[in-house]
Amino acid sequence: MGADAHAARLEGTLVERGDPEYERLWARMVWNGLKPARFPEVIVSAASERDVPRAIRLARSRSLRVSVRSGGHSWCASPLREGTLLLDLSQLRGLAVDPDSRTAEVQPGVTGGELVAELDRYGLVFPSGHCPSVAVGGYLLSGGLGWNPGVFGPACAGVVRIEAVTADGEVVRCDAAEHPELFWAARGAGPGFFAVVTRFRLRLYPLPSAITATAYSFPLTDAEPVARWIAGVAEGLAPSVETGLTLGTLGPEVSTASPRPRVVSVTATAFADARQEAVRSLAPLRDCPFAARALVRREDEPTSLEALYEGCGAVWPREHRYAVDTLWSDEDLGTLMALCGEAMAMCPSEKSLFLVPLAPASRNPERLRDMAFSVLGSNYLVPYAVWDDPAEDGAQLRWLRRTMDMLEPLGTGHYIAEADLPAGLSRAERSFTPDGWRRLAALRARYDPDGVFPSYLPR
Template sequence: MASIIQRGSPAYEEARIGRVFNHRRPKRYPRAVVEAATLDDIMKTVQLAKIEGCSISIRSGGHSWAAWSVRDDAILLDLGKYQFMELNESKTIAKVSPSITGNMLNGFLVTKGKMFAGGHCPDVAVGGFLLQGGMGWNCAHWGWACEKVKAIDVVTSEGNILHCDENENQELLWAARGAGPGFPAIVTAFYLELRDSFKAVKSSTFVWPISEYAKVMDWTIKVSQESDDSIEGVAVAMFPPGSTEMAITSHFVTFQQTEEAAIASLSHIDNSRPPGAIKPIIEVPCVPTSLRKEYEDQAAANPHKHRYRCDNAYIENNANVTEVLREAFTTLPHGTKAFTLWFSMAPASRREMPDMALSMQSDHYFAIYCVWEDEKDDERCNAWVSTVMAKVERHSVGAYLGDSDFQVRRTRFWGEKQGKRLMELRRKWDPEGRICGYLDEGDRSGTAGLENIHEWQRKL
């Protein structure tokens, strides 16, 4: 059996939170932590929880902003030491354990000429990421990462091993693509469809003064949505390192197979500018980049050992997005490393989605990442995020699980039909609530799950 670290033992605190990314530490205390290294360890953990009559929380990479893996009185099953990556003979499918990170996976795949469009940050593990849907590289054109999950292996809440694909146990595969932390079993392997890696990855970056926010935002939205299907476009507001003046950055990455194709793709953006001849502070058009370089930039924007509060919204397609996001983009709290982003989700957002739990999206993804170091700033930073979100949410159709905290704000995360089916499947596959589900206020949601409604509308 794997090491079991009981509450009260010297190794407990490190096992409880040492692998949690967010340094705003939860005051929740599992009764024990199991560091599983084998499938047998995982099965025995389920048996142990049954004997103890307690629930199991699961950690793959520990990157849930709200530290969903840390739950009062549960057994925390930490899968960090349960690691494997395998490629099938035709190099089309990778079988990976949930604790493998995007960086590890692509580091392995690049040597085989392959890629998986995982999370933008190198250390995010596929476990939590894929269950939530997975907003991976260029998902506005390539779709959600979970659409590439062709099968999973699970250990059920009863301790049985199952393979789930289109032919057997389909409903668990359906749920695994979008249930997030409410998935009613333990995923032990994902089977991922791969794409060929790209030989020419290039980026164009423009940093503008925040005083030109409206023109820059309108332009970034327009050119992103006019781009060809190789381009990912994003607008980010932040304080550039060492500066007390905010700026807004428009960043575009193209994934192509040849230099010529990459240059041609970006030329549409590079030859265009926001109206009014405004001057960027920095302009770096059409330079070579790579997944590794983009990972490094993402890691720098999301530093370790910091305190985070995040939230997000899918903005209605017919909203005046620039005006809805004005406060979020122009009032970042001073003295912090906070940033806000707008991310194009179109045209994938206009397709009929595959039949899966994930069922919420719009053309416009907006997220706040409030990042600070000192506990004394907790109140100020939390208040800022709440104030901004209270206004933005009124123009939203729902939110993405991956950047949400249900203890603070609940809204719609799935289409009506899909949300209802998901909660039914939770009760069917885990009737006793053995697997910790959605961490809402007081951790009360249990087998009922989330209501999947705009709670702010109810309060109006």
């Protein structure tokens, strides 16, 4: 069948590079306001799962590779590749919940916020990403660091089956028994996955009914001692308490000073079934030795997933420009936070921040089995450069790269979902264990011998 015949069978839309609507559509493919100058030859917006094998066959008939987009939240815009057909899955938004079996069938364009809102109707939950507008497709393929990780583990641990389309256009079902190697890769391979997932079957969990949060903010100069304190406390907290550090600028609702002070904040969120249980699990944080120096202090406040999502959504505003990187490290948290504090003090944007979730993917090895995703260190750092003026692009990118140059000697790896892949060839490889990287390469050669799906940036 010729290329024109393949195109004619598409139910969705096809836009060629050079078409009048191409530039507008291309801009929509990446949520980040900072968009790299990489231009697919064709953009196909799938209207149904049937369009996926058709688009792959169309690409092969034109000697194009196939890149894939679910929601466009890739910070380094992995779906934008030269010499490709970009397959946009954002309109595949099917979502069906089976409360009896506590499972859901979800298509890749469904956002985390949509998923959580639907599950709430049944008193169920899934560890979707902290930002509500992130689509589940890319999030789950990358492993997924979401809510309540001490109990749920990485989000991909809750993926029990996928339906995918391979490089030759074959539709396959994958789980622990059927195509188990492809299933293993789909749980963590991220933007280098060598098939297109059109449907996920997810294991769901009871929704905690008493979510409660404690938070402190201290002057940035206290970053090291605060980190040493919370690292010790977190080791003894229940797995249902999600704990983390944030280095950033105090919000305008707290400080009207100009410039607003930069701070280190500690947050701990208990996911419990009763208020008394939640308060008890957060009790160790009330013995904070620095409490008198806190600029902000909120203890045992009831909250909800909706409120948590609203707060996280404000951290990543639309129409902004972002550059992000990640680092796993086995260095002690106090040493790392001292360096992060120095970097934050020199940051040219008050909107930028460091996120340092403690045990973001569970300390339980049972939650980390049979997946390409791996925890590569005892601590995990994510610096975000956030700004809105294109004239600042150079300064913001230099800050991020210099920060990573300072931290990299203490690093043990990266997380593929948010790594600054264009920064170096080693970023992708160092996002997996050595055995995992070799296994991915062997599976790519087996499932995609012709290289239909591009590998990781910057290749």
